[in-house]
Amino acid sequence: MGRRVGLEVSLACAEAVGLCNADVVAAYPITPQTHIVEHLSEMVADGRLDAEFVPVESEHSAMSCCVGSSAAGARTFTSTSSQGLALMHEILFIAASLRMPIVMATANRSLSGPISIWNDHSDIMAERDIGWIQTFAENGQEVVDLTMHAFKVAEDKRVCLPVAVNLDGFILTHVIEPIEMPDQEEVDAYLPPFEPSQSLDPAKPISMGIVGMPEIYTEAKKANMVALEESYEVIKEHWDGLAKQFGRTYKPIESYRTDDAEVLFVTMGSLGETVMTAVDQMRDDGIKVGQVRIRLWRPFPLDDFMEAIAGAKTLIVIDRALCPGIPAGPVATELRGMMYAKGAKQYVANFVCGLGGRDVTRSQFVEMVQEAQKAAANGEEMTCRMVGVKE
Amino acid sequence: MADEGMTPWKDLALGCAGTEPGSSRRFNTGDWRSRRYPVTDRETCIKCGLCWIICPDMAYSPDPKDEGYYTWDGYYCKGCGICIEECPKDAISWKEEKEEDKYGPACGA
Ligand code: SF4
Ligand code: SF4
Numbered sequence: 218m219g220r221r222v223g224l225e226v227s228l229a230c231a232e233a234v235g236l237c238n239a240d241v242v243a244a245y246p247i248t249p250q251t252h253i254v255e256h257l258s259e260m261v262a263d264g265r266l267d268a269e270f271v272p273v274e275s276e277h278s279a280m281s282c283c284v285g286s287s288a289a290g291a292r293t294f295t296s297t298s299s300q301g302l303a304l305m306h307e308i309l310f311i312a313a314s315l316r317m318p319i320v321m322a323t324a325n326r327s328l329s330g331p332i333s334i335w336n337d338h339s340d341i342m343a344e345r346d347i348g349w350i351q352t353f354a355e356n357g358q359e360v361v362d363l364t365m366h367a368f369k370v371a372e373d374k375r376v377c378l379p380v381a382v383n384l385d386g387f388i389l390t391h392v393i394e395p396i397e398m399p400d401q402e403e404v405d406a407y408l409p410p411f412e413p414s415q416s417l418d419p420a421k422p423i424s425m426g427i428v429g430m431p432e433i434y435t436e437a438k439k440a441n442m443v444a445l446e447e448s449y450e451v452i453k454e455h456w457d458g459l460a461k462q463f464g465r466t467y468k469p470i471e472s473y474r475t476d477d478a479e480v481l482f483v484t485m486g487s488l489g490e491t492v493m494t495a496v497d498q499m500r501d502d503g504i505k506v507g508q509v510r511i512r513l514w515r516p517f518p519l520d521d522f523m524e525a526i527a528g529a530k531t532l533i534v535i536d537r538a539l540c541p542g543i544p545a546g547p548v549a550t551e552l553r554g555m556m557y558a559k560g561a562k563q564y565v566a567n568f569v570c571g572l573g574g575r576d577v578t579r580s581q582f583v584e585m586v587q588e589a590q591k592a593a594a595n596g597e598e599m600t601c602r603m604v605g606v607k608e
Numbered sequence: 609m610a611d612e613g614m615t616p617w618k619d620l621a622l623g624c625a626g627t628e629p630g631s632s633r634r635f636n637t638g639d640w641r642s643r644r645y646p647v648t649d650r651e652t653c654i655k656c657g658l659c660w661i662i663c664p665d666m667a668y669s670p671d672p673k674d675e676g677y678y679t680w681d682g683y684y685c686k687g688c689g690i691c692i693e694e695c696p697k698d699a700i701s702w703k704e705e706k707e708e709d710k711y712g713p714a715c716g717a
Contacts, residue, residue: 314623314624315623315624315625316622316623317623377622377623414622415621415622415623415625422629423621423625423626423627424625424626425623425625425626427624427625427626429624430635432614433614433615433620433624435617436614436615436616436617436620437617437620437624439617440617440618440620440624443617
């Protein structure tokens with residue numbers, strides 16, 4: 218049985234990577250990810266983790282190193298944030314198109330400028346189309362579980378894709394939480410040793426990263442798209458396996474008090490827990506409100522999402538990033554587009570909040586419900602509002 | 609675009625890896641050549657081998673029938689003209705080429 222301990226979430230994440238027996242960690246320190254890689258580096262230096270820790274000179278090199286080590290058949294982990302993720306940008310696509318089962322913890326943080334080290338989702342929202350599987354955690358326990366799940370899914374021979382586990386910078390990375398850390402035997406039972414589907418081997422030479430002329434590029438992209446779409450079933454299967462092994466359940470879309478709810482919040486990441494308390498408060502006041510949490514962001518579980526929102530009249534989509542030049546945040550833009558294609562009739566209100574570490578309070582969520590219900594009742598245009606801007 | 613070089617997406621190796629050594633041999637860079645091709649005048653050629661070394665698409669190879677000279681393969685020659693530029697004796701010159709004769713005398717397909 219695992220032990221319930223009080224642990225900083227970053228350290229818990231690093232310990233989880235250790236329990237998963239990563240072979241290579243290549244990373245460059247950046248706030249607020251620093252404690253994750255610092256702790257991993259200590260674990261390797263202390264001989265607690267038999268891995269190669271590569272202190273690269275940039276995030277571009279970190280991801281390049283990860284591609285190389287994964288190609289050589291090593292279980293590979295990295296972690297980054299914000300500008301670091303942006304610097305990885307071009308290699309992120311390569312990792313996915315080469316089908317490298319790299320696992321990355323993304324400590325979500327705003328992008329400059331102005332320079333900000335604090336939390337929002339603008340880093341990962343700029344990387345929506347990198348072809349990676351992307352999950353979101355709301356608390357420390359989920360970070361540990363999703364990290365184990367990430368290796369399990371990434372390395373599954375039916376998947377072979379990189380996985381990014383998103384955890385909110387500071388709000389999660391720097392907070393000490395009670396976390397049930399599993400035993401080595403339990404993790405070993407869940408996650409067998411890595412058997413690469415294809416690796417660089419002098420005895421069986423292959424070329425990775427070759428040119429895709431116009432005759433083949435489209436087919437290569439199609440194969441990638443299908444691989445990501447088909448990973449959905451495997452992702453669910455390994456969440457079921459995780460529930461069996463560790464007793465905690467995860468779903469692509471998770472619902473909270475959605476029965477008979479007229480208004481539904483749609484959230485991703487740690488803010489979802491604040492929204493839960495707001496939902497509880499409003500339910501006590503007789504307001505029919507609930508919450509839908511996007512656990513799996515890529516591949517997007519559209520059918521699960523449509524099912525979860527089926528009974529609602531109004532959605533309140535919370536965005537933690539902006540789409541400058543588009544009248545909605547990234548999550549609402551995508552959801553409205555996908556819902557329109559499905560013929561959905563819901564009113565989709567969109568609020569951008571919590572940018573660059575700005576706190577969002579429970580009362581602000583209550584106000585959002587009032588505002589959205591009024592706008593929906595008056596048949597107003599579906600717009601997007603930035604919450605808490607001082608005029 | 610013809611179907612040459614095309615593969616159904618399901619048949620591609622994982623991550624579009626190249627699983628067959630030397631598959632670029634099948635790549636018809638000669639298809640890029642237009643209207644002209646290089647011809648060597650063996651009277652002038654001093655057998656230095658520079659064209660063989662510098663051709664970026666390895667269109668020249670040692671002539672098995674006439675030692676010291678080099679044969680040209682139109683399947684690979686993309687018509688860049690580097691050999692013409694670099695030959696120390698100006699032994700190579702352009703010759704007009706019709707589209708129908710394009711692949712040249714030694715097509716290696
Ligand atoms: S570079 Fe000119 S001289 Fe030298 S081998 Fe080629 S054709 Fe002959
Ligand atoms: S023209 Fe260019 S490609 Fe053709 S033989 Fe000369 S160097 Fe090679």
